[in-house]
Amino acid sequence: MDIIVQLALSGLFIxxxxxxxxxxxxxxxxxxxxxxxAHGEYLTIAMYLTYFMFQRVGIxxxxxxxxxVPLMFGLGLLTERLLIRPTLEAPHVVQVFVTFALSLFLQNLLLSLFTSDFRTVRTPYATAAFQIGPLYVSWLRVAVFVVALALAGGLAAFLKYTYVGSAIRATxxxxxxxxLVGINVDRVYAVTFALGCALVGAAGILLSPLFPVNPYTGADMILISFVIVVLGGMGSIAGAVTAGLLIGLVESFTGYFAGGELKQLVYFVLFMIVLAVRPNGLFGRKGAEVMDVT
Known part of the structure; x- marks a missing residue:
């Protein structure tokens, strides 16, 4: 029973x-x-920035x-202005090609700059833990979990209770x-894309003390992210959080009982079963036309 609880905690944390x-x-x-x-590559960039600030300056x-986070926000603004905005009126396939090309460009740029070597942030508190009965819980993983959920909750509150959030939902x-009601849609798009980059940058910071980084880290993570987004429901923040926690649990239990090589198989099977029952995902709405912050 203890190992079940330990695995559940580990799954929820990641x-x-x-x-x-x-x-x-x-x-x-x-x-x-x-x-x-290119969302995964922004994660990789944030992890590299965190690594070099820690390694070279000791931050x-x-x-x-x-x-x-502000640097990632600024990078998001620049990307939206130069690459995304010119393609918004084009067919969706154009946007797919543009973001996919950006992903390959950033991945190869990082590879040429930093090689494929793994780099790790080794903080003095990385192994600190506390005990609850027979269970040992990492302080770092608890902090990462709390900060991640707080940021997701903060985003939902921002979208629901602020003027900018209302403008984003209206758009x-x-x-x-x-x-027609005076909302600057171009500005909303820029802020939204930049917020997405800032959030994935925050995730990269949280991951950096837990996982090593190399130019392919983001590519590995983006596959999981696409599964989570579709499983939770396209456009649903609550769905993304719920599906993220669910996939973390699936990975944790599958890795222990069946081996790490079967993790992707199991959550893809779960993914197909859920979509067979609910094609719009757990929290998705038909057509995914509404930004859902519930």
Missing amino acids: GGVYALISVGLTLVFGVLRVVNF DPFVASVAV AQDRRSAR
């Missing part, structure tokens, strides 16, 4: 980070209707977030009507 990565992806899709294939990853529902 699932919280998966959820944060996927929330940024589903936010961009829910508002801009763009599937960003703790959590402190580094003060610089890394997601009907951009033509949003323009």
Whole structure:
């Protein structure tokens, strides 16, 4: 019984980070209707920034977030202005090709700059743990889990209770009507895309003390993120969080009982079963036309 609880905790802890990565992806899709294939590379960039700030300057990853998150937000603004905005009126296949090409470009750029070597952030508190009965719980994993869920919850509150959040939701529902009531839709798109990049940047910061980074880290994570976004329901923040936690649990239990090589098989089978029963995902709405913050 103890091992079951330990596995559940481990799955939830990593699932919280998966959820944060996927929330940024589903936010961009829910508002801009763009599937960003370069989302994983932004995660990798954030992890590299965190690594070098820690390795060269000695800045703790959590402190580094003060610089890394705004940098990722700015990178998102630049990407939206140069690559995404010119393609918004084009067929969706054009946006797919643009973001996929950006993904390959960034991946190969990182490979040429940093090689394929793994780099690890080794914080002094990485192995610190506390005991609850027979269970040992990592302080770092608890902190990462709490921060990830707090950021996802903060995003939902931002979208629901602020003027900018209302403008984002209005644009997601009907951009033509949003323009008619005076909302600057182009600015909303820029802020939304930048928020998605900032969120995945925050996820990269949280992952950096837990996992090594190399140029292919984001490519591995983006596959999980796409599964989570579709499983939870395209455009649904609550769905992304729920599905992220679920996939974390599936990975944890499958890795222990069946071996790490079967993790993807199991959650893809779960993915197909859920979509066979609910084609729109756990929290998705038909057509995914509304940005759902519930």
